Amino acid sequence: MLKSAAAFFLLSLGCLHADGDVLWVASAIAGTEGKTSSSLEEVVAPVQKDFGLHALKLEKEKKWDITVGGANAFEFENGYTLRVNCDSMDATRYVLSVALSDPSGQILTAKVEAAKRVPLILSGPEADGHRQLFVVLVR
Amino acid sequence: MTVRTLVTLGGICLLAAAALMAFVLPREFSALPEEAFRSKLLSVSPSRDGVTIKARSTDSTEAVIIEWR
Numbered sequence: 264m265l266k267s268a269a270a271f272f273l274l275s276l277g278c279l280h281a282d283g284d285v286l287w288v289a290s291a292i293a294g295t296e297g298k299t300s301s302s303l304e305e306v307v308a309p310v311q312k313d314f315g316l317h318a319l320k321l322e323k324e325k326k327w328d329i330t331v332g333g334a335n336a337f338e339f340e341n342g343y344t345l346r347v348n349c350d351s352m353d354a355t356r357y358v359l360s361v362a363l364s365d366p367s368g369q370i371l372t373a374k375v376e377a378a379k380r381v382p383l384i385l386s387g388p389e390a391d392g393h394r395q396l397f398v399v400l401v402r
Numbered sequence: 403m404t405v406r407t408l409v410t411l412g413g414i415c416l417l418a419a420a421a422l423m424a425f426v427l428p429r430e431f432s433a434l435p436e437e438a439f440r441s442k443l444l445s446v447s448p449s450r451d452g453v454t455i456k457a458r459s460t461d462s463t464e465a466v467i468i469e470w471r
Contacts, residue, residue: 355438
């Protein structure tokens, strides 16, 4: 009994140890019809406000622990590649370098000072009422 | 160190952590300036000819949006 209680306490303490922040990257299709995937709920409002599109369908997502100097590239199945480097961080903010490419080469590079939970949304041109979106978010 | 000591220490640590989360952390968070919850676009540029970029917000608590065409 005491031994299991000790194990429980140790496990609890392990859980209380602050987790590192997680960098979350997702590709999605924004449109006017359909249901929004639950993991994209927090970006619906700005997308709706800016593009008038309220249905976000998740294509693929990936998350990893964020570390300074860490470079992460993610190749999506639609041919796009998103590279995210963490240049620096403090308690609440991150400086991220982002580069987006498609099969014919690099499209854009950007540097953002990212607050936690404020997303960077990269949006492609509108085609048939849909837009290709990429979301970069530190949680 | 006996198991009983370990359990007691564990209990004390858990209580201390709970107290920290209940009393200290909320005050620290509320003391953060509003800028702590804003994202800023430091730079953005097209890397390929023919690509146009529009950035919607450079200082935002909602989202930083970059559109390419």
